[in-house]
Amino acid sequence: MNTLWHPYTQMKTAPPPYEIASAKGVYLKIKNGPRLIDAIASWWCVIHGYNHPKLNKAVTAQLKKMAHIMLGGLTHEPAQTLADKLVQITPAGLNHVFFSDSGSVGVEIALKMALQYWQNKNQPEKNKFIAFKKAYHGDTFGAMAVCDPQEGMHRRFGSMLAKHIFLPAPDMGLNPDPKKLQRAVTHLDHALKKHAHHLAGCIIEPIVQAAGGFNFYAPEYLTALRRLCSKYNVLLITDEVATGFGRTGKLFACEHAEITPDIMILGKGLTAGYMGHAATLSTSEVFNAFYQDNSEAALMHGPTFMANPIACAVALKSIEIFKNKHYLKKIKKIETQLKKELSGIKSKSIKSHRILGAIGVIEVFDPKTLIGLQEFAFKHGVWLRPFGAYAYIMPSYTIAKKELNKITATLKKFFSH
Ligand SMILES: *Cc1c(COP(=O)(O)O)cnc(C)c1O
Secondary structure (H helix, E strand, O other): OOOOOOOOOOOOOOOOOOOEEEEEEOEEEEOOOOEEEEOOHHHHOOOOOEOOHHHHHHHHHHHHHOOOOOOOOOOOHHHHHHHHHHHHHOOOOEEEEEEEOOHHHHHHHHHHHHHHHHHHOOOOOOOEEEEEOOOOOOOOHHHHOOOOOOOOOOHHHHHHOOOOEEEOOOOOOOOOOHHHHHHHHHHHHHHHHHHHHHEEEEEEOOOEEOOOOOEEOOHHHHHHHHHHHHHOOOEEEEEOOOOOOOOOOOOOOHHHHOOOOOEEEEOHHHHOOOOOOEEEEEEHHHHHOOOOOOHHHOOOOOOOOOOOHHHHHHHHHHHHHHHHOOHHHHHHHHHHHHHHHHHOOOOOOEEEEEEEOOEEEEEEOOHHHHOOHHHHHHHOOEEOOOEOOEEEEOOOOOOOHHHHHHHHHHHHHHHHO
16 A cells, blocks of 8 residues: 655556665665665755764754744744854845745745735735746745746646746856847846736746756846846845755855845755755845834744754754855866766767756756666666756765766766667
8 A cells, every 4th residue: 555655756657666774975775775876965955965973963952952942922043043144145135034844835935925025015916926937946836836837747737826927948058149148138128027017026046947947047147137127126036945055056046146136045955955944035125015013014924843943953054064164165076077077978869968066967859768767877876866858966065076976977878878
């Protein structure tokens, strides 16, 4: 009997999942089986590797004080310290932090914040969002409504979702042809101008659209989007759940474009994969629209587990290690190695190689090419999980050169076998 229901899985036909008995560093230990190098860091969140002694210690130290308390009417030191820390390390101007328990909920809160911002400013007609093709923002209903409506995994729910405005995925690449960039920016300008009167905000994954198609785009596009959102009075929401905490080679992907969004969402790497947690940050301009004598103007949200003390303690330790151990340098090395080794994999079936920070992607023309890759990698001691037309590597930043080489060598073998 299938008591345990797996995600995105046809339970009837899927092969049984591998049982992991323990994990350490970049290795997953299969029960009664081999060790695998995890090439994708458990959906990219395990940034320091598994079972990290210092993170473990942060968890147990906090556990002895309290595992959890509600944030309604109460506060605690780890929550306040983490809020201060996030304000300090994120782009200048993001001064307020609202915690929640997952990236999807962090996105819901960002959308709600933008909607209520305009309500509080007596412009309730501004209640739509601009979103992008190839976007992925989570699995809950508000978030689903800003994911790619056709290619995304939520298309069957289309008729039940709020209707927003979708623009083409930015397709000019990281180093664009100026004409192509200009065309995309002109398109943005027209769309924002046309819809501004009923737009609450625009939501985008900065620089890298992740789960919706691993699309990389130019910082100049994001800079232009920031400028145009300000020009047309539309809130810019950047979803850094995938890109935050170094994944693209900067601490936050917004830094590539040197912008500050009005609202920003962090998740995944925030707690280094120890537990679900997210943060929605806002500027003081946004916060101040809620900061009134009128209780009706307050932000009406409050997840039970928001600012869980253990999550906050582990996040603080994670950020400390990231800085003290010069992780951005480690990520640069990963990028250099991926550029060398992944780009060296040649095959007629490969459409493109894309590498940025600790992200390496091989896109194939036909998704069928990747059938069997997961099993092939398993046999070679590597845990990879391609989806659609993408084979991707997003490892823990602590991965050693030899370990990363084993992953790229496995991919190379797959494409030449
Ligand atoms: C994973 C992801 C989410 C959703 O986060 P969950 O913690 O799975 O709810 C939202 N946005 C982006 C960009 C993501 O990559």
